Amino acid sequence: MVQQQTLLRAFDDLLQPGRFKDYGPNGLQVEGRPDVRRIVSGVTASLALIEAAVQAQADAIFVHHGLFWRGQDGRVTGWMKRRLSVLLAHDINLFAYHLPLDAHPELGNNAQLAARLGLRTTGRFGDQELGFLGEPEQRAGFADTAALGEHVAQVLGRAVVAVPGHPGPLERVAWCTGGAQGYFEAAIAAGAQAFITGEISEPQAHYARECGVSFIACGHHASERYGAPAVAAHVAAQLGIEHLFIDLPNPA
Incomplete structure (x- = not known):
């Protein structure tokens, strides 16, 4: 088990999000429980991935495509409400890294x-x-x-x-x-x-x-289905927590 903030620092130290001008916020996008024992990685923070993480009893999710993007409608309705509702109801942390995850020279x-x-x-x-x-x-x-x-x-x-x-x-x-x-x-x-x-x-x-x-x-x-599990697995091994990659089909 590690603290949420310890996990955040590990991701930030590895991916250095401050170096990038990005299309949305990198790092902890949705705050969940303070202690993390198991992290699920995936490409996109879709409702299907969030629900799969709940079934896997995850404390945190690590993705490439998070929930928030520059220029999007800021209202919490429809699909955004449904995704956030499940995350908040189950107290799951959501970590998202976009360009920093593309760029890492070994794990990106x-x-x-x-x-x-x-x-x-x-x-x-x-x-x-x-x-x-x-x-x-x-x-x-x-x-x-x-x-x-x-x-x-x-x-x-x-x-x-x-x-x-x-x-x-x-x-x-x-x-x-x-x-x-x-x-x-x-x-x-x-x-x-x-x-x-x-x-x-x-x-x-x-x-x-x-x-x-x-x-x-x-x-x-x-x-883009290889960077997220590579980074999450690396950090999970470093901190001594469990990691599971969930790859959901997407024809796009």
């Missing part, structure tokens, strides 16, 4: 996705250096865009959108998890031959074809 979403895809990080790029640049660990690399797309799909267990841009083997790959399609131009400027992220918007297909850089969209949730 980008680093964890790279480890699973067999990519070695060689640099960073883009706003707040959230984009990662690297190369395949296998010396031969990927034969073409289709081969890279098939590899990503197999690792993540879901279909991907693969837009060919670079015509030959892919040796310089950039990636940024989630809804980072806006980083594509920065990836191109950084010298990438292919870019992997969670989502694709209409302009990116044109950029890929016209700039000669391939674009792989592998799903927002699918690309």
